[in-house]
Amino acid sequence: MQVLRDHFEKLISLTDTEFADVMQYFKSRRILKKQFLLQEGDAVSYEYFVVSGCLKAYVLDEEEKPHILQFAMEDWWTTDYQALYTGIPARVFLEAVENTEVLCITKADKDKICAEMHKMEHFFRIKNQHGYIGLQQRILSMLTNNAKDRYEQLIKQYPALIQRVPKHDLAAFLGVSRETLSRLYSRSKEM
Amino acid sequence: MQVLRDHFEKLISLTDTEFADVMQYFKSRRILKKQFLLQEGDAVSYEYFVVSGCLKAYVLDEEEKPHILQFAMEDWWTTDYQALYTGIPARVFLEAVENTEVLCITKADKDKICAEMHKMEHFFRIKNQHGYIGLQQRILSMLTNNAKDRYEQLIKQYPALIQRVPKHDLAAFLGVSRETLSRLYSRSKEM
DNA sequence: CGCGCGATTGAGTAATTTCAAATCTAGTGG
DNA sequence: CCACTAGATTTGAAATTACTCAATCGCGCG
Numbered sequence: 001m002q003v004l005r006d007h008f009e010k011l012i013s014l015t016d017t018e019f020a021d022v023m024q025y026f027k028s029r030r031i032l033k034k035q036f037l038l039q040e041g042d043a044v045s046y047e048y049f050v051v052s053g054c055l056k057a058y059v060l061d062e063e064e065k066p067h068i069l070q071f072a073m074e075d076w077w078t079t080d081y082q083a084l085y086t087g088i089p090a091r092v093f094l095e096a097v098e099n100t101e102v103l104c105i106t107k108a109d110k111d112k113i114c115a116e117m118h119k120m121e122h123f124f125r126i127k128n129q130h131g132y133i134g135l136q137q138r139i140l141s142m143l144t145n146n147a148k149d150r151y152e153q154l155i156k157q158y159p160a161l162i163q164r165v166p167k168h169d170l171a172a173f174l175g176v177s178r179e180t181l182s183r184l185y186s187r188s189k190e191m
Numbered sequence: 192m193q194v195l196r197d198h199f200e201k202l203i204s205l206t207d208t209e210f211a212d213v214m215q216y217f218k219s220r221r222i223l224k225k226q227f228l229l230q231e232g233d234a235v236s237y238e239y240f241v242v243s244g245c246l247k248a249y250v251l252d253e254e255e256k257p258h259i260l261q262f263a264m265e266d267w268w269t270t271d272y273q274a275l276y277t278g279i280p281a282r283v284f285l286e287a288v289e290n291t292e293v294l295c296i297t298k299a300d301k302d303k304i305c306a307e308m309h310k311m312e313h314f315f316r317i318k319n320q321h322g323y324i325g326l327q328q329r330i331l332s333m334l335t336n337n338a339k340d341r342y343e344q345l346i347k348q349y350p351a352l353i354q355r356v357p358k359h360d361l362a363a364f365l366g367v368s369r370e371t372l373s374r375l376y377s378r379s380k381e382m
Numbered sequence: 383c384g385c386g387c388g389a390t391t392g393a394g395t396a397a398t399t400t401c402a403a404a405t406c407t408a409g410t411g412g
Numbered sequence: 413c414c415a416c417t418a419g420a421t422t423t424g425a426a427a428t429t430a431c432t433c434a435a436t437c438g439c440g441c442g
Contacts, residue, residue: 059331067334069327081324114316118309121316125305128319133272135326136260140250142333143258143366147430166388175334180430182390338398357420371398373422 003051004103007075011126012119025109031096038094044083046104050076053100054164057092068173097165147176148184194242198266202317203310216300222287229285235274237295241267244291245355248283259364288356338367339375
């Protein structure tokens with residue numbers, strides 16, 4: 001799994017042996033487009049690293065409307081962290097937007113790796129730090145920008161997304177209705 | 192600084208010597224109500240741990256309206272992480288809502304502590320994990336709940352906040368105008 | 383060719399914002 | 413202790429924005 005090794009080596013360096021040690025805890029899994037890795041109510045045992053493809057993580061509100069928490073493409077980690085961490089049932093759906101390959105690791109194994117290899121604990125600390133900053137930026141963006149600006153910012157930051165994900169999903173990520181997004185979009189073309 | 196030690200020992204255990212080692216990197220600082228620990232444009236050198244009091248972290252939009260990223264009370268860590276991490280100037284204002292005592296640590300010293308003491312790296316990994324989950328919950332709440340529900344959720348989770356922070360700041364945290372929050376609030380009392 | 387899904391458009395409705403004014407409250411100085 | 417002021421909160425009314433619902437359009441796939 002060169003993808004994962006490259007991913008680690010953006011922050012730390014690993015010998016072949018070390019990487020092999022870590023790798024033994026990961027299981028590969030493939031899911032087809034529109035299939036679920038996780039559904040509301042499931043017990044959550046794994047954290048997932050996306051090797052290829054794309055997932056969307058979303059919840060349904062009381063009116064069954066989906067709200068997208070995260071898109072996870074190559075190199076991204078995802079799961080229902082709240083559920084994995086506390087043991088409560090999942091609230092999050094993890095659905096494949098495309099055929100997707102993931103590497104799965106249990107919380108216990110990840111903790112074990114971190115305990116045994118200081119480097120890996122470092123890796124995940126920094127990774128979490130980046131994740132935290134990313135979410136802060138998103139909150140800031142939700143508070144200070146309107147949907148059009150957020151849309152433009154999103155496709156600037158992740159230009160691949162617009163090719164891979166239907167617009168109504170982007171709307172569900174940005175927090176506006178698909179009609180509103182469509183209108184904002186067409187209005188900005190005029191100007 | 193028993194507060195900080197207790198805080199660490201919620202997740203890890205430390206000997207007196209270990210704690211003293213860690214402690215030497217922290218500097219104490221007091222700021223008065225309405226004073227700033229950080230202002231937009233500043234170079235950011237420190238991360239702050241709130242020992243007592245309360246801070247608000249906010250940004251101004253292009254119309255100079257404040258949007259609150261975080262309230263930091265006792266036991267919370269805060270700074271402009273984006274700026275601390277990348278070296279760009281601060282976008283965040285860190286202002287004391289009450290007279291506040293913080294412990295300050297530089298990024299370099301924190302990294303050093305983490306590198307030298309695996310335990311501490313573990314502590315901060317888990318802390319970041321919690322932080323990440325917290326922000327995810329907030330995003331979810333912004334996407335799925337209306338302002339009234341979010342307000343009620345907020346004061347249920349942090350009942351102290353409402354005593355300590357003016358309502359217009361809560362509105363700036365929730366992402367609605369103070370007038371709207373006021374109306375939602377009075378409407379819910381009738382029912 | 384036609385079906386079906388996603389995207390767009392229109393019209394009416396609901397919610398939120400803005401701006402202005404009126405209250406209320408806590409802290410200050412006399 | 414009381415009056416006063418600045419800041420905070422509430423209320424009203426008009427304007428803006430986004431939403432819902434329904435209908436239409438466009439395109440790719442079988």
